[in-house]
Structure formats: C-alpha cells, structure tokens
Amino acid sequence: MTSLMPDAVLWDMDGTLVDTEPYWISAETDLVESFGRTWTYEDAMELVGAGLWDSAETLRTHGVDMPADEIVSHLTETVMARITAQGVPFRPGALELLTELRSAGVRVALVTMSIRSMAEHVVDRMDDNPFEVLVTGDEVARPKPHPDPYVEAASRLGVDVRQCVAIEDSRTGLASAVAAGTAAIAVPHAVSIPEGPEHTVWTTLSGRTAADVAEVFATRRRAEDAR
Structure with missing residues (x-):
C-alpha cells in the first residue's frame, strides 16, 4: 500500500x-445586521471557501462600513471566541x-x-x-x-x-x-x-x-x- x-x-x-462554517455565517450575519442591512443564507454561501479579504470586500458592498482589515479581524476574533467557548467542532x-x-x-x-x-x-x-x-x-x-x-x-x-x-x-x-x-x-x-x-x-x-x-x-x- x-x-x-x-x-x-x-x-x-x-x-x-x-x-466552523456556521460560526462564520453567524459572525457575518451579526456584522451586516449591525449596520442595518440584511445578510441572507444565499449571500453567505457565496463566500464559502473564499479568501477573507475577498469576503470582506463583499461585506463592504452589503453595507459594512469598515476597512477590510478590520472586517477580517472582527470575523476571525468572533469565530475564535466561539471555538474557545464551545470547543473545536x-x-x-x-x-x-x-x-x-x-x-x-x-x-x-x-x-x-x-x-x-x-x-x-x-x-x-x-x-x-x-x-x-x-x-x-x-x-x-x-x-x-x-x-x-x-x-x-x-x-x-x-x-x-x-x-x-x-x-x-x-x-x-x-x-x-x-x-x-x-x-x-x-x-x-x-x-x-x-x-x-x-x-x-x-x-x-x-x-x-x-x-x-x-x-x-x-x-x-x-x-x-x-x-
């Protein structure tokens, strides 16, 4: 063999x-909604597997008024915190x-x-x-x-x-x-x-x-x- x-x-x-995809989707949804916009499941599926900075630019087009680096940092810290709290799935x-x-x-x-x-x-x-x-x-x-x-x-x-x-x-x-x-x-x-x-x-x-x-x-x- x-x-x-x-x-x-x-x-x-x-x-x-x-x-961890559900963690990322939840983090994206909360971030977009914090700017008074809507983030759908279909929107989230478009980002599966994509680079984070590409994803950040997409989130910016959906109303997230933050620099791309800050978006990447925010999403990553949110997902890491959930892993810390709930363990690695x-x-x-x-x-x-x-x-x-x-x-x-x-x-x-x-x-x-x-x-x-x-x-x-x-x-x-x-x-x-x-x-x-x-x-x-x-x-x-x-x-x-x-x-x-x-x-x-x-x-x-x-x-x-x-x-x-x-x-x-x-x-x-x-x-x-x-x-x-x-x-x-x-x-x-x-x-x-x-x-x-x-x-x-x-x-x-x-x-x-x-x-x-x-x-x-x-x-x-x-x-x-x-x-």
Whole structure:
C-alpha cells in the first residue's frame, strides 16, 4: 500500500477538518445586521471557501462600513471566541483519517484561507497536531480559487504538488486544488459539489482510510498517464 501513497495530503480547514462554517455565517450575519442591512443564507454561501479579504470586500458592498482589515479581524476574533467557548467542532472522520495517514507515513499540511492566528487556534487544540506546515490566507498573494495556496504548501514540504492529494469541501477550494495539480477529493458540506472528471467526491470522511486516499491518488495519476 505504501508505494501507492501520495507524498502528502493537503487539508482544507473550515468545513473540511472542522465544522466552523456556521460560526462564520453567524459572525457575518451579526456584522451586516449591525449596520442595518440584511445578510441572507444565499449571500453567505457565496463566500464559502473564499479568501477573507475577498469576503470582506463583499461585506463592504452589503453595507459594512469598515476597512477590510478590520472586517477580517472582527470575523476571525468572533469565530475564535466561539471555538474557545464551545470547543473545536471536528468533522466526522477527520481525526481518524489524519491518524491513519500518519500511521502510513504520509505527511500532512493545512491549507486554509483563514488567517494564521485562526489556524493555530484550531490546531493548538488538537491532542497531537499532525500538520508539518500551515499555509494561511494572510500568507498568499492570491487566495483560493487560485492554485497558489496548494502550490505553496507543497513547496514548503519539499514535494511535487502533483504527487499530493488535497481534501476540500467548497467549490472555490476544489478549484484551487485542481488548478494546482493535486489529486483532489471533494467532501461537500455547506455547498453541493457534483461529480466531475477532475476530482473525486466523497459524501463523508467517516469510515475513510489511508487506503482509500491511496486509491484516489493512484486512479488520478493513471488517468493523467493515459492522456
């Protein structure tokens, strides 16, 4: 099995590793409503997986009269406070799959459009932080859906991004992973993701194993070799 394994598995955070999307939506809603405007569920879905500064500009168009940096800081602090109060809401199967991958000798990195303080707030609350590298939204010039975050993660690990698997829950993040050249696995959560020739869709991480990841990787590489 080891020979079929990718060099690394690159994990999205919000919505993939942890179920924090409801926290972000609540923070966005409260902020927009504090300026006397309305923020709908449909509005919130447009921001799933997006870079925080892009999201801040969208919130500004919805009446939030604050500089983008202040919006990012406010939202992040609000979500971090909720995690502190309620604990980290890990997605089903995520921690188990991380353990499996580490046991199989596969390296893992976290690739999130949250800022570093938020990512560290999450991983510091894990019993055993498995991530060698954190790539965060305040460290890349171009956020998801651009390939830069995943390319940067592979570079920091010293591996070829095309020898990596990425796990994502959003269309924006999936586009980033595919553009970077990873073997991409979509685990839809807040938004639906249809099947497609460039990625694999799993309905959940629960019950998934390192062998399942290896199979996705091998299948995608065989498809590329056949082109």
